[in-house]
Amino acid sequence: MTTIKKMQITFDCAQPVRVARFWCEVLGYVIPDGAADDESWSAASDPTGEGPRLYFQRVPEGKVVKNRVHIDVRVGTGLVGDERFAVLQAEADRLMKLGATHVLTQRADDENESCITLQDIEGNEFCVD
Template sequence: MGTVRQVQITFDCAQPGRVARFWCEVLGYVTEAKDDDPSAAASDPTGAGPRLYFQRVPEGKVVKNRVHLDVRVGTGLAGEERLAALQAESDRLIALGATQVQVLLADEENESCIVMQDVEGNEFCLD
């Protein structure tokens, strides 16, 4: 059996086009999503990142995600410099329709991160 080399991340959602466009803005991905399509996809134009797939489902989100994306905006940064970069990205994403849920400050084991929700309430972290 061969080794899997690529993955696609799938989102269940009510408005696939809207959610796809949000994630394209977050990650610099591209899509041709329309609001009335039952599904949409977003891809990294460089080919480096995974494809994101958005499918319409009838039920709404009711519990916390078991899997989430970490948007790596603070890589290599620490302390106040890291927190400032995370907050700047949080502000940009809030303007796109995201919600900031919680700021987790650095401790002895982990650097700071910010828990966010996308336009349909799916959790993700700015890391």
């Protein structure tokens, strides 16, 4: 039997503290003590300890291609149709006021529920679903 381990998700970025603050606003996370003291890195942690830690490290190169891994911000769980879409759109609107950029809105069809793809303040794609 394997042991469950803690994990963190790491972002390469140009401005670690700025990106960490953005994700804290998105997820209700906090910046741990000391994580904003050095501009070369930062972090964001779930204050309940339930969610994964996010780590942000400065790299010299900018983002060039689509992420191969992305975060899904799950706000519409259990909702369907127009009710789900309204909740997704409200959250996307809130995040765009924080600096997120709209990429794609996918409305529900016969097989899939609605989803809105955004980019964070440094262009990393994520979904509001």
